[in-house]
Amino acid sequence: DGGITQSPKYLFRKEGQNVTLSCEQNLNHDAMYWYRQDPGQGLRLIYYSQIVNDFQKGDIAEGYSVSREKKESFPLTVTSAQKNPTAFYLCASSIGAQNYGYTFGSGTRLTVV
Amino acid sequence: AQSVTQLGSHVSVSEGALVLLRCNYSSSVPPYLFWYVQYPNQGLQLLLKYTSAATLVKGINGFEAEFKKSETSFHLTKPSAHMSDAAEYFCAVSGGGGTSYGKLTFGQGTILTVHP
Numbered sequence: 247d248g249g250i251t252q253s254p255k256y257l258f259r260k261e262g263q264n265v266t267l268s269c270e271q272n273l274n275h276d277a278m279y280w281y282r283q284d285p286g287q288g289l290r291l292i293y294y295s296q297i298v299n300d301f302q303k304g305d306i307a308e309g310y311s312v313s314r315e316k317k318e319s320f321p322l323t324v325t326s327a328q329k330n331p332t333a334f335y336l337c338a339s340s341i342g343a344q345n346y347g348y349t350f351g352s353g354t355r356l357t358v359v
Numbered sequence: 360a361q362s363v364t365q366l367g368s369h370v371s372v373s374e375g376a377l378v379l380l381r382c383n384y385s386s387s388v389p390p391y392l393f394w395y396v397q398y399p400n401q402g403l404q405l406l407l408k409y410t411s412a413a414t415l416v417k418g419i420n421g422f423e424a425e426f427k428k429s430e431t432s433f434h435l436t437k438p439s440a441h442m443s444d445a446a447e448y449f450c451a452v453s454g455g456g457g458t459s460y461g462k463l464t465f466g467q468g469t470i471l472t473v474h475p
Binding site (some may be wrong): 252277279286287288289294296334336338340341342343344345346347348349350351352353355 | 368391393395400401402403404405408410411449451453461462463465466467468
């Protein structure tokens, strides 16, 4: 079955470390998205990519970086510049059509220790 | 630009009671509207979507939503709540062109609690 896979499910980061969250999809979707979720704050867009080798900043891109070298993969790096990285991170993909919506991964919970 | 407002960050109902989760949208173009459900520590799952075919949309788990253009609303309902419906629900709108093509704008979410 096609789907979108996020790994790891839980991740612990020490202060000052960079960590990378994986997102892989086998749906042949062109567009991919990263969201951050904090209690009571809904979903906030970090980065998105609508085509390979191209991506755009979302609303809260500071302290994060991404790459899109392959259609299937859209990893998110949380850098040491992100001062409050503890959150639930969601990856999503879409064919990019207005009437399609997103398919979501199951999320990665990142905790700073 | 599109926006979505979900009225009520928390809704509490008794098991067997009507569920009504409110969503109002703002869009400069004909919208496509979506409802997603999220269970704790999981991703979002599509419940239903409006894509202009019919104003009353039926989704999974007995949920439905009605698109009302005059009220710019897309409220989610279920006639009889079940304990398993307890989750967070998100309304989203898609529309517009250019670089935002297909990108969703989400509401802030509504947490549904179901009491026995």
